[in-house]
Amino acid sequence: MKTSLRQTEADFPLMDTHIHLDLYEASDQQKILADMQHSEVQSVISVSMHLASCKRNLELARQNAPMVRPAFGYHPEQALPSSAEMNELLEWMAEHSDEMLAVGEVGLPYYARLEAQSKGRSWDNRPYEQLLDQFIAFAKEHHKPVILHAVYEDADIACDLLEKHKLTRAHFHWFKGSRNTLQRMADRGYYISFTPDILYDDEIRDIASRYPEHLVMTETDGPWPFEGQFTGQMTHPRMTSAVAAAWAELRGLSLPEGRKQLYENAMRLYDL
Incomplete structure (x- = not known):
């Protein structure tokens, strides 16, 4: 039986829908988890980098559910796995699909491609697109949402693949891109999430001001560090409180209204 995370509407809890909890030092992991016991942050979705990362996240989840x-x-922002590594990963994921909330983090290597091109190196994006195609097919087969690292023009390729597999439960984390791509994503009901840079990044604030209110969520992408009022701080799920407040202000909502919307969006996408 599925355990529900729903609380009364008066509680308006927070969710960090994208964090790399396994990448924190063990002492910082324990601090975050201890803090969550006494905070407004109800849960985090810890995304994985590769098979070893998947295994660490599974253990963290088993020890700290829900x-x-x-x-x-x-x-995607790393060297491609070999065929044997990919097969091993997919087989392991299938074996543990009942404990997996979503497929992620997967996507396309926008920043690695830019770096390679800036140094005059040739780049073939097709193997990465084929890899993403495999993950989206897996998500469709196992009835899971997919968490995507796909920004700017890469988002259109990701949309093509989602449409190919008729997968509608998609979460583009920390998205940046054109208004045309945003409209395409919104028309198909794909979700996006905002990090603490919504407080100071004009590009992100513009996206937050226009993307449909029922398709947005909060995240931190920790341990990635942030600027502004967060300079020098360890990225912590409690920063989603500031994200929610900034988003609510941009949309002309009260803080309770904003937090309720963001929470219910995450619960809907992830069927919690």
Whole structure:
């Protein structure tokens, strides 16, 4: 039987829908988890980088359910896995699909491609697109949402693949892109999430001001560090409180209205 995380509407809890909890030092992991016991943050979705990362996240989730819920995948901003590594990962994911909330983090290597091109190196994006195609097919087969690292023009490729497999439960984390791509994503009901840079990044604030209110969520992408009022701080799920407040202000909502919307969006996408 599925354990529900629903609380009364008066509670308006927070969710960090994208964090790399396994990448924190063990002492910082324990601090975050201890803090969550006494905070407004109800749960986090801990995304994976590769098979070893998947295994660490599964253990964290087993030890700290339902505060920690794992997503399994292979982050695109790294060297491609071999065929044997990919087969091993997919087989392991299938074996643990009942403990997996989503497929992720998967996507396309926008920043690695830019770096390679800036140094005059040739780049073939097709193997990464084929890899993403496999993960989306897996998500469709196992009835899971997919958590995507796909920004700017890469988002259109991701949309093509989602449409190919008729997968509608998609979460583009920390999205940046054109208004045309945003409209395409919104028309198909794909979700996006905002990090603490919504407080100071004009590009992100513009996206937050226009993307449909029923398709947005909060995240931190920790341990990635942030600027502004967060400079020098360890990225912590409690920062989603500031994200929610900034988003609510941008949309002209009261803080309770904003937090309720963001929470219910995450619960709907992840069927919690």
